[in-house]
Amino acid sequence: MEKQLQIGILGFGTVGSGVLRILKHHEPKLNQMTGVSLKVKKVLVRDILKNRGTIADGIELTLDADEIVNDPEIDIIVEVMGSIDHAKKYIEKALIAGKHVVTANKDLMALHGNELVALAKENRCDLYYEASVAGGIPILRTIVDSLASDEIQKVFGIVNGTTNFILSKMTNERKSYDQALKEAQELGFAESDPTNDVDGIDAARKMVILTRLAFGMNVEVDQIETNGIRDLQQEDIEIADKLGYKIKLIGSAIQIKNKVSVDVGPILVPINHPLASVQNENNAIFVVGAAVGETMYYGPGAGELPTANSVVSDVITVAKNIRLGTSGNVFSSYQHETKLAKDTEVNNKYYIAIEMQDKTGQFLALTKLFSQFDIGFDQIIQQPLSSDMAKVVIVTHKINKAQQKEMVSALKEVNEMNLLVCFKVMEGK
Numbered sequence: 001m002e003k004q005l006q007i008g009i010l011g012f013g014t015v016g017s018g019v020l021r022i023l024k025h026h027e028p029k030l031n032q033m034t035g036v037s038l039k040v041k042k043v044l045v046r047d048i049l050k051n052r053g054t055i056a057d058g059i060e061l062t063l064d065a066d067e068i069v070n071d072p073e074i075d076i077i078v079e080v081m082g083s084i085d086h087a088k089k090y091i092e093k094a095l096i097a098g099k100h101v102v103t104a105n106k107d108l109m110a111l112h113g114n115e116l117v118a119l120a121k122e123n124r125c126d127l128y129y130e131a132s133v134a135g136g137i138p139i140l141r142t143i144v145d146s147l148a149s150d151e152i153q154k155v156f157g158i159v160n161g162t163t164n165f166i167l168s169k170m171t172n173e174r175k176s177y178d179q180a181l182k183e184a185q186e187l188g189f190a191e192s193d194p195t196n197d198v199d200g201i202d203a204a205r206k207m208v209i210l211t212r213l214a215f216g217m218n219v220e221v222d223q224i225e226t227n228g229i230r231d232l233q234q235e236d237i238e239i240a241d242k243l244g245y246k247i248k249l250i251g252s253a254i255q256i257k258n259k260v261s262v263d264v265g266p267i268l269v270p271i272n273h274p275l276a277s278v279q280n281e282n283n284a285i286f287v288v289g290a291a292v293g294e295t296m297y298y299g300p301g302a303g304e305l306p307t308a309n310s311v312v313s314d315v316i317t318v319a320k321n322i323r324l325g326t327s328g329n330v331f332s333s334y335q336h337e338t339k340l341a342k343d344t345e346v347n348n349k350y351y352i353a354i355e356m357q358d359k360t361g362q363f364l365a366l367t368k369l370f371s372q373f374d375i376g377f378d379q380i381i382q383q384p385l386s387s388d389m390a391k392v393v394i395v396t397h398k399i400n401k402a403q404q405k406e407m408v409s410a411l412k413e414v415n416e417m418n419l420l421v422c423f424k425v426m427e428g429k
Contacts, residue, residue, distance in 0.1 A: 004037040005319055008068035010090060011080040012045045012052070012061075015104055015131070018308025019078055020055055023315075030312070034319035042068045044081070069093045076318055078311060079103040088112055095119045095127065100327060102314040104131035104307055110205035114218055117330050124328030126321055128314035133206045134159055134283045136306025137299040138313065143213045143287065144332045150289035152214045156252035159206045161281035161301035162190045162197035163229055163249040168279045171237050171246060177229065189281050199228035200249065200264040207251040207262050214253060214287070216336035217260050223340060227265035231421055235383075236353060239393050240268050243379055245351075245425070246276040259341040268351050268395075268425040274298075275426075343401035349378060349425035350396045350404055354411065355418040358390035362416065366392065369414070373407045375399050395425055 007023070009016050023030065023040055031037050042060040068074060069090050077094040081087045084107050091101050091108070101120070103109065109116070109129045120127035130140050143152065158164050162184055169180035181198070184190035196202045204226045211219045229249055240247050245268035253262045269276045274296055278284040283301030288294050300306040321327045356362050363382075370377070379395040396404075404422070411419040 003035075003323065004039055005075045005322065006039055006041040006071075006073050007076045007078060007315065008041060008071060008074040009043045009078045009080065010065055010068060010087070011082065012043050013080065013082065014304045015080040015307045015311065016043065016078075017052070017055060018304035019080065019311050019315075020059070022305070022308050022312045024055070026312075030316060034316055035323050036319050038315065038319060041074055042071065044068055065090050066093075069097065069099070074099060075322065076100045076102065076315060078315065079105060080311065081105070084108050084111065088116070091116060091127075092119060095123050095125050098123055098125060100126040100318045100322070101128075102311055102318060103127075103129050104311055105129070106132035106202070106205050106209065110208040110221060113209065113212065121328065121330055126318045126327050126329070128317060128331055129209075130314050131307050131310035133209050134285060134297070135161075135299070135301040135303060136309055137283060137285065137297050137301070138310065139285050139287075139297050140209070140213055140331070141313075142297060143210070144334075147287060147289055147292065147295075150291045152255070152287060152289050154252070154254045154288040155210050155214045155285065156250055156254070157285035157296075158248055158275060158278050158283050159210075159251045159285065159301065160197055160200075160203040160249060161283055162194065163200075163203070164278065164283070164301075165189045165281045166198070166229065167232075167237075167248060170232070170234060171241075172279075174234060176234055177232060198230055200226040201228075203249060203251045203264045207253055207264060210251070210285075211253040211260060211262050213332050213334070215255055215260050216332075216334040217338040219253075219260065219262050219338060219340070223262070225263040225265070229266055232266060233420070235391070236351075236421060239353075239381055239383075240351070241271075242381065243268070243351075243393075243395060244271055245269060246271055247423070248275055248278070250275070250424075250426070254341075254346075256341040256345050258336075259339040259345070261341040261346045263424075266421075266423045268423055270426060273426065343405065346401040347398050348401070348404075349398050349427070351421070351423045351425050352394045352396065352407075352411075353420040353422075354392045354394070355385065355420055356390060356392060357416050358384065358388055363392070365414075366417065369410060370394075370396075370407065373399075373403050373410070375403055375407055391420070
């Protein structure tokens, strides 16, 4: 007789309803693939009286998460609540109770992933979290399984759909940051408080997870240099275009001599690079391996069914493990001593925009300042702002991060020069 596995879902929002929809609509295929019958028994909801249509038929709805976590008949817990503290508490309870867990919670896994993985291993339970990064793109399993034999050198790309939507609108439709943000909020791509997205926090948390799986290193969020897009002006996008670049918010983790450099921020991407053409809410991640070279993974970074698809894929893996008696292995067992690259070891070109008085001698003073830190100019553009003010944009030659920080600090000390932005410039042009 076919074994039945019972599932409890914590959360019935966008992703939770998508998980339920896929489990119901694809039931024959899923049962055949896993060799077991997958049944959702209970779902945690906020409003028990809300009409959810036929999707909730035959399923118990509850306001109490403990009813699901403590139910001895439930084998797998799917956590799609979206909080940190409450989700952590219930996942811990589930693992201690011997239940397997699938989560889409990037914030939780970035901040508390190590201790939860250890707890799962201690209790011989599975803990999978494919949907925590890049929604419908199977990037974590690709790194852990498909690229397991390779030495990964770089992982970088667009991992936040909200900021990519805003930048797409600013680039393609010449909208201001405020106009593009407002449209993103109206369409549901941005929260009423967009801080986590536009300040790069969401992307940094995803880079914690990607760095952990790609390099085996545990980098904390506060160790990642993180910059957002609030200060980006329409003029910067237009100037970047003249220089042959598009501006994207990029998360980057690069291995340098057995150390890793991780950062998030706006970057000038060459217009002929595939990342430059990624539009709207889509994500795209490059993984560079010593053996495979450059590979790119592109698709929807969020949304009901793309994210739910990643969740259900994890459920399938858990079900197979249960049937085969192989539960309790961690998502990735690769670990390496965590070493952060020094600023002097990290080299990039930089885009620097400066507002200064348009008078004789100013440009000479700027040149002397840059030469003081041994920084050369690759490209220069000057635009008048008014009768006596100008905006000067410089793309530097490749310099190390220590030089860049010293130069930025020095520029801020010069009364007649106002540093507007300083962005990295991606190689390849």
